[in-house]
Amino acid sequence: MNNDVAKAYKVSSVAPTLQLGVRGAWMARLSRRGLIWAPLLMVLAIAAAPQLSAAVQLKWVLWLSFGIVALSLDLVWGKAGIFSFGQNALFGIGAYAYAVTALNVFPITQETGSALIVAAVTAALVAALLGYAMFYGRVGDVYLAIVTLAVTLVLYTIMSSTAGPEYQIGEAQLGGFNGMPSLPSISLGWPGAEGNAEFGTGALFNFAVCLAGLLYVGVRFLVSGRFGAILAGLRENETRMELLGYDTRLYKLIAFVLGGAIAGLGGGLFAAWGTFVNPSLFGLSQAALVVIWVMVGGRGTLGGAFLGVVLVQWMSDEANNILNGQTPLILGAVLILVVLVFPGGLAPVLQKLARLAQSVLPRSLAVSLGFAGDPRTSQMVLSGLPAGASGLAAGRAGHFTVHEIAKNFGGLSVLRGVTLDFDGPRIHAVIGANGAGKSTLFGVLTGRLAASAGHVELDGADVTRQPPFRRARLGLGIKLQVPSIFMGLTVRENLELAIHASRVSTPSEHMLRVLDATRLNTRMDTIVSTLSHGEHQWLEIIMVLAQNPSVILLDEPAAGMTQDERNQTVQLVHELAKDHTVVVVEHDMAFIRALEAPVAMLHLGKVFRVGSFDEISSDPEVIDVYLGRHHAARR
Amino acid sequence: MDNLIVVALSVLTSVAILILISLGLAVIFGLMRIVNMAHGEFVMIGAFTVITLVRHGGVPIWVAIALAPVVSALLGMVVEVLLIRPLYERRLVDTLLVTFGLSLILFQLAVDIFGTTSPGIETPLGAMRVGSYSVSVYSAIVLPIAALAVMAGLYTIFTRTKYGLLARATAQNPHMASALGVYARRVNLITFALGCALAGLSGGLVAPIVAVSPSLGQSYVAQAFMTVVTGGPAFMMGTVAASMLLGSVANIVSQVLTTLWGITALLITAMVLIRLLPQGLSGSWRRRF
Numbered sequence: 001m002n003n004d005v006a007k008a009y010k011v012s013s014v015a016p017t018l019q020l021g022v023r024g025a026w027m028a029r030l031s032r033r034g035l036i037w038a039p040l041l042m043v044l045a046i047a048a049a050p051q052l053s054a055a056v057q058l059k060w061v062l063w064l065s066f067g068i069v070a071l072s073l074d075l076v077w078g079k080a081g082i083f084s085f086g087q088n089a090l091f092g093i094g095a096y097a098y099a100v101t102a103l104n105v106f107p108i109t110q111e112t113g114s115a116l117i118v119a120a121v122t123a124a125l126v127a128a129l130l131g132y133a134m135f136y137g138r139v140g141d142v143y144l145a146i147v148t149l150a151v152t153l154v155l156y157t158i159m160s161s162t163a164g165p166e167y168q169i170g171e172a173q174l175g176g177f178n179g180m181p182s183l184p185s186i187s188l189g190w191p192g193a194e195g196n197a198e199f200g201t202g203a204l205f206n207f208a209v210c211l212a213g214l215l216y217v218g219v220r221f222l223v224s225g226r227f228g229a230i231l232a233g234l235r236e237n238e239t240r241m242e243l244l245g246y247d248t249r250l251y252k253l254i255a256f257v258l259g260g261a262i263a264g265l266g267g268g269l270f271a272a273w274g275t276f277v278n279p280s281l282f283g284l285s286q287a288a289l290v291v292i293w294v295m296v297g298g299r300g301t302l303g304g305a306f307l308g309v310v311l312v313q314w315m316s317d318e319a320n321n322i323l324n325g326q327t328p329l330i331l332g333a334v335l336i337l338v339v340l341v342f343p344g345g346l347a348p349v350l351q352k353l354a355r356l357a358q359s360v361l362p363r364s365l366a367v368s369l370g371f372a373g374d375p376r377t378s379q380m381v382l383s384g385l386p387a388g389a390s391g392l393a394a395g396r397a398g399h400f401t402v403h404e405i406a407k408n409f410g411g412l413s414v415l416r417g418v419t420l421d422f423d424g425p426r427i428h429a430v431i432g433a434n435g436a437g438k439s440t441l442f443g444v445l446t447g448r449l450a451a452s453a454g455h456v457e458l459d460g461a462d463v464t465r466q467p468p469f470r471r472a473r474l475g476l477g478i479k480l481q482v483p484s485i486f487m488g489l490t491v492r493e494n495l496e497l498a499i500h501a502s503r504v505s506t507p508s509e510h511m512l513r514v515l516d517a518t519r520l521n522t523r524m525d526t527i528v529s530t531l532s533h534g535e536h537q538w539l540e541i542i543m544v545l546a547q548n549p550s551v552i553l554l555d556e557p558a559a560g561m562t563q564d565e566r567n568q569t570v571q572l573v574h575e576l577a578k579d580h581t582v583v584v585v586e587h588d589m590a591f592i593r594a595l596e597a598p599v600a601m602l603h604l605g606k607v608f609r610v611g612s613f614d615e616i617s618s619d620p621e622v623i624d625v626y627l628g629r630h631h632a633a634r635r
Numbered sequence: 636m637d638n639l640i641v642v643a644l645s646v647l648t649s650v651a652i653l654i655l656i657s658l659g660l661a662v663i664f665g666l667m668r669i670v671n672m673a674h675g676e677f678v679m680i681g682a683f684t685v686i687t688l689v690r691h692g693g694v695p696i697w698v699a700i701a702l703a704p705v706v707s708a709l710l711g712m713v714v715e716v717l718l719i720r721p722l723y724e725r726r727l728v729d730t731l732l733v734t735f736g737l738s739l740i741l742f743q744l745a746v747d748i749f750g751t752t753s754p755g756i757e758t759p760l761g762a763m764r765v766g767s768y769s770v771s772v773y774s775a776i777v778l779p780i781a782a783l784a785v786m787a788g789l790y791t792i793f794t795r796t797k798y799g800l801l802a803r804a805t806a807q808n809p810h811m812a813s814a815l816g817v818y819a820r821r822v823n824l825i826t827f828a829l830g831c832a833l834a835g836l837s838g839g840l841v842a843p844i845v846a847v848s849p850s851l852g853q854s855y856v857a858q859a860f861m862t863v864v865t866g867g868p869a870f871m872m873g874t875v876a877a878s879m880l881l882g883s884v885a886n887i888v889s890q891v892l893t894t895l896w897g898i899t900a901l902l903i904t905a906m907v908l909i910r911l912l913p914q915g916l917s918g919s920w921r922r923r924f
Contacts, residue, residue, distance in 0.1 A: 083728050130906075137910040139864075142670055142727050146860045147909065149672075153857030154902045161895040284742075284853055288735055295732065326747075332739030339732045340721060 035217060037303075042213035046206050057205040061273045063309050064212040068266030070293040070305035071212075071219060076259035078300030079223050081235030082252060083141060086130065086148030088290045089155050090123040090260045092281030094267025096159070097122035099180045099277045104170040106184040109191035112198075112272065116186070119268030120261045127260025128253065135249040135256070149287060156282035179278025186272045208269055212306070215262055220302055222258075226500060231255060233497045236486035240540075243446070243484065244498055244547065245472030285328050292331060295338050298347025307347055397425040397581045398459045398475055398550025400445075405454035407440050407605075414440045416605040417454070422551065427577045429592050429613075430585045432602035433625060441602065442555050442585050446478050447471045459550060477549030477580075481556045483536035485543065487529040491520055494528060494539060498546035510579055511545040514572070518542070534565045541572060551581045558591040570594045589617070601625075637766025642890060644765070644775040650882035651782035655840060656855045657862040657874050658785060659833030664863055665870020666806040666826045668727060669719065672734040674859065675852025676741035677707045677831045681838025682847045683749060689756045696759050700839040707835025708828040715827040720820070738852075745849035758843045774844055781840055785833065789871055792829075802826050858885070858898075861905040867915015876916045881905060 049057065073087040101115035130151060134144055163176025172180060186207055189196035199207060223231060230251055233241045241248050271277050280286065289312070297308025312334065319330045338345065400422040407415040414437050422428045432438045443449035444456065447468040455464040463471050472478065486494050495515075515521045518538040523531070528539065537557065544552055557573065558566045573595060576582050586592055592599060592613055599616050601609045603625050609616050616622055660674045671677075681703035688699035714737060722729045760772040793799035805812040805822050813819055838851070845851065862881055866873030884904045889897025912918055 083731075133906050133910045137913045139909055139913060142664075142668070142731070143864050143909075145728070145731060146670060146864050147906075150857040150860045150864075150905075151902065153853065154898055157854070157857075157898050158895055161893075285739060288739055291732065291735070326743060328739040329743035332736040332743070335736030335739070336718065336733050339729050339736070340718075343729065 035221070038213050038217050038220070042209055045209045049202060049205055049209075052205075054201040057201050058273065061204055061208040061269070063313055064208040064306075065266045065270040065273055066289075066293065066309045066313065067306040068212055068215055068269065069263045069290055070297065070309050071216060071302060072259040072262035072266065073290050073294050074297075074300065074302055074305045075219050075223070075262070076255055077294065078302070079228065079235070080231045080252060080255035082256060083145050084148045084256070084259075085145055085287050085291070086127075086151055087259065087263050088286045089148070089152040089282055090127055090263035091267040091270070091290070092155065092159075092277075092279075092286075093126050094119040094123040094264030095271040095277045095281055096174075096180075096267075097264065098268035098271040099183050100169045100172040100174075102184045102271075103172040103180070105191075106187070107171070110193075110196035111187045111189045111191055112184050113186075113188045114191065116265065116268040116272075119271075120264040123264025123267065124257050124261035127257045127263075131253045131256035131260075135252045138249075152282055152287050153284070156279050156284075159279035159282060175278075177279060179276055179280075181276045183271055183275045183277070185275055186269075204272070208273075211265065211269060215265065216302065216306070219262070223302070229493065229496055229500065232489060232493065233486055236488045237484060239480070240484040240486065240543075241497070242467075242469045243472055243478045243480070244543070245469050247469050285331060288331060288335065292335050292338070295335065295345055298345030301345070301347040301351075304345055304347035307350075308345070311346065396475075396548065396550050397423070397579065399423045399457075400459075400476070400551040400581060400583065401457045402441075402445065403455050403457070405441070405444055405456070406452045407437075407444055407449060408452045413452075414605050415444065415451075418602070418605070418607055419454075420600055420607065422581055422583050424581060425577060425579055427573060427582045427584060427595050427597035429595055429597045429599045430583065430602065431587060431589070431592055431599055431616075432608075433587065436602040437605045438585050438587065438602055439555075440605075442553065445553055445583070446476070472547065472549075475548075475550035477544035477547055477552040479537075479540050479544050479552070479554045479557065481559050483533075483540045485528055485536060485540050488527065490525050490527055491531075491539060492524040494543060495524075495546055498543035510576075511542055511548075514538070514542050514545060514575065517572075517575075533560065534568070537561075537565075537569070538572065541576070545576070549580065551583065552576055554582065554584045554586075556586055556588070557584060558586065558588050566591060567594075593617075637768055640765050641768045641770060642887070644770055645890065646883050646886045647779050648774045649886035650879050651779040652837075652841060652855075653858060653862055653878040653882040653885075654782045654875055655778070655785060655833075655837035657859040657866075657878055658789065658871070659830040659837065660856075660859050661863045661866060661870040661874040662789070662833060663827060663830035665868070666802050667823055668806075669827075670727070670731045670734070671827075671830065672731055673714070673738035673741060674734075674830075674834050675854075675856030676738045676745070677711065677834035677852070678838035678841075678855060679745060679847075679849060679852035680707050680710065680741070681835030682842040682845075682851055683745065683753075683838075684835065685839040685842040686753060686756055686847050690754070696756070696843065700836070700842075703839025703842075704832035704836040707838070708832035711828045711831025712824060714831075715824050719823075719827060723823075742849050742853075749849065751848060751850075753847050755846060756843055771844070778840060778844075785836070786871075786875060789833075793871065798822070798825055858901060861901065865905050865908050865915055867912070867917040867920075869917030869920045873915055873917030873920070880908075880916070 052060075069087055069091040072090070073084070076082050076084055076087065098112070098115045098119040101118040102112045105114055106112055130148070133139075134147060139147060159174070160177045162174035163178070165173070167174040167176070174180065185198040186204055187196050187198045188207075222228060230241070230246060233244075233246070234248055234251055238248050267281070270281075293308035293312055294305055295308070296312050297304025297306070312331075315334070316327050316330055320327060323330070342349070402418060402420050405415055405418045406413065418437070418441060420430070430438065430441065440449060444451045447463070447466055447470070451464060455462055457463065458471060458474050458476055461474060463474060466474075468478065486497065489497075518535070520535065520539060520542065528536070531539065541554075541557075554573065557569055561569060570591065573582060573584065584592075584595060584597070596613065599609075599611060599613050600607055601616055601622060608625065609619060609622055611619075656678060659677070660671060663669055663671045663674075684703040684706045685696070685699040688694040688702060689696050692699075694702075714734075718733050718737060719730060722733060758771055758773050760777065762769045763772050763775070764770075793803060801812070801817050801822050802825070804815075805817055805819055809819060858881070862877045863870070863874055865881065866875075866877035881901050881904060885897040885901040888900035889895075908916070
């Protein structure tokens with residue numbers, strides 16, 4: 001499949017730049033996917049274990065359990081951009097689930113592996129419930145932080161008030177504020193098998209190292225692949241992801257549930273470490289700690305999660321020796337300091353040092369150590385491109401109709417029965433003065449707004465009630481007025497996300513042609529935020545093309561452009577219309593004239609005139625409307 | 636009948652407390668888009684101000700309650716200048732984390748100064764009789780009146796004063812407001828101090844009827860957060876509406892079952908509301924305060 005794609009890209013001059021990521025070969029790729037460093041550290045830790053005292057081993061088990069929950073937050077926050085205070089609550093739920101299950105199961109089966117699984121599943125279920133309410137309710141980012149924190153605090157109150165004998169699950173007393181003591185530690189083996197026994201300190205240490213290592217490798221592997229690219233897209237620009245046809249709610253939920261399962265495992269390990277659980281797991285300082293670990297380690301670095309735990313816990317242990325019982329004071333100060341002084345955390349500082357080291361090290365060694373290049377650029381080899389039979393898809397046109405569309409906002413009716421028909425590979429223009437209902441119509445066309453009455457059909461399918469991502473999958477390409485692209489990602493990553501989004505198509509010849517024409521192919525590894533306004537507009541159009549849509553919607557494509565850029569955009573739109581059905585919503589008359597397309601004019605929420613540009617612009621009533629005389633006379 | 640009146644009065648008290656506790660948070664969030672995670676600690680500071688003044692200073696309780704917001708507002712101003720101002724142009728999460736750090740520090744300082752438990756003060760005004768029941772006048776009458784007075788005061792501030800207009804304008808379009816010559820820094824300083832003053836006042840008002848400890852704020856803050864979130868964009872009246880709904884639900888459920896279930900019911904109601912009305916109760920209101 002790579003061959004096909006490589007061939008495909010040789011059609012254009014893109015090929016040389018696309019090869020960039022491949023250099024560094026398999027060592028770098030393994031390193032990038034987390035398969036070198038972490039296993040190496042695991043082996044080292046297990047080899048060194050016999051030399052460590054039991055106290056040190058136990059301390060590391062605790063730190064690794066914290067590291068696991070920090071890792072889960074880094075996945076959810078650092079990678080998917082969901083700021084949650086609830087990660088420690090899921091950790092606590094995992095710990096409680098382990099405790100309850102272990103107390104019930106261990107006397108019978110002599111193993112607690114099942115309890116660990118229950119811990120992960122329970123935490124994942126709670127995360128799923130919470131995540132469903134939040135993501136499908138489209139709770140915004142700050143609200144999400146508040147909701148997750150409130151859930152945590154409420155859980156604290158609830159678990160603290162379970163002291164009575166009525167709060168018993170099987171053999172397990174929840175125990176209120178004092179929690180649940182004397183839990184069995186980890187014991188692996190087939191349920192009920194002979195020889196199952198609780199792990200001693202050494203075995204527990206090895207188990208913790210393996211669990212943390214495997215989880216790290218798993219997460220790293222996941223986020224360096226296609227799923228990671230989608231998460232990056234979510235973090236950078238949710239709207240565009242949706243317009244590209246991704247169900248953003250679902251992906252956020254998946255990330256959150258995965259994070260929940262990981263946090264639950266960490267909680268289970270924590271319960272096995274201390275052989276007790278109590279409600280302080282749901283406390284405010286614990287909630288703060290998880291965030292502090294990730295902040296200190298460096299958000300989005302994954303490995304930083306463990307680094308942050310070690311640094312912060314070591315520091316607070318030391319501080320506790322000097323100022324007994326002042327942990328919250330110190331944590332608070334650390335948090336404020338990190339946010340104000342090192343907002344990126346310490347991992348990036350270390351990475352800088354590593355890069356310095358790289359300039360000293362021989363090149364081949366640096367590559368094998370995984371320092372070569374920015375991992376984000378090498379990550380995006382276009383190898384993941386879906387390949388069809390021929391490698392390239394031909395452009396296609398579609399048929400998009402709206403029938404008797406009405407839209408009311410409260411008592412205000414903005415659209416009052418609009419019927420329009422867009423078809424064939426050609427341009428259709430929709431114009432209207434301010435307040436005519438253009439933006440509302442565009443919202444109804446994209447699916448951002450639900451029509452109050454009437455229906456919308458795309459290539460024969462009724463999409464009236466479909467959200468934007470479904471319409472996008474059915475072949476609707478949408479370009480918003482303000483460029484909606486992933487500012488923090490490179491051109492290549494933007495295109496990758498767009499191409500991945502299309503489930504049916506391959507990169508169209510058309511897209512590659514436009515990529516060439518705009519010369520963006522020479523800037524594939526540039527971070528998009530450094531491009532010019534015009535380039536942003538074009539990149540977005542290319543991304544829309546990457547989905548090989550049948551119908552392309554353009555909202556005021558010429559807004560904020562210079563005369564020169566506008567002329568180029570007119571050409572670009574003509575180019576698009578060679579293969580696709582293009583709908584342009586615009587109020588700039590000069591631009592519309594240059595498009596030489598059939599025009600539908602909206603006025604007061606209805607289609608006022610349909611015709612060629614010359615017919616419309618010479619119609620005295622239209623002139624009245626645009627100059628406002630007609631409107632004034634009617635009052 | 637008497638029973639019903641007692642239940643009704645108890646609901647009234649819960650709602651009043653929830654309104655008082657939530658409004659400070661709502662003002663700062665609604666006008667500055669800052670989640671003040673240290674809100675609970677400002678409530679706690681108000682409560683300790685009253686306790687300390689009454690027990691050690693011999694100050695009359697009503698004077699002490701009036702001084703509580705002054706103390707918390709002054710502290711709020713210092714916090715705004717030192718911690719919030721440097722972060723204006725940064726992400727929302729940053730201010731949230733900084734105030735979180737502040738809340739941990741204030742909590743630990745309170746533990747160091749006052750210990751983990753504290754002797755209470757007597758509830759003023761004694762009790763009144765409702766049939767065969769005895770009800771605290773302070774809880775049943777004074778707190779609801781205080782909540783109404785605070786609402787009326789805020790309404791006046793936001794509709795009748797120059798600051799109120801400037802603050803609402805800054806919240807809706809900070810760049811335009813600046814372009815019109817509004818000094819956003821001063822407006823934000825006053826807003827933050829006002830929010831902290833409200834927190835301190837609510838702490839001072841509840842001090843006579845609860846066990847005051849450094850964790851006082853934490854026990855209220857989750858409810859306050861849920862209330863503000865469910866309230867939605869009309870930060871003042873939305874919060875009041877959410878307080879009425881959530882406060883009633885929590886109180887009634889906890890009277891029928893236990894306090895534990897009351898809090899759970901509050902949480903579940905809030906989650907269901909957020910799922911059904913993502914914009915909050917006031918999402919479709921025209922009024923934005």
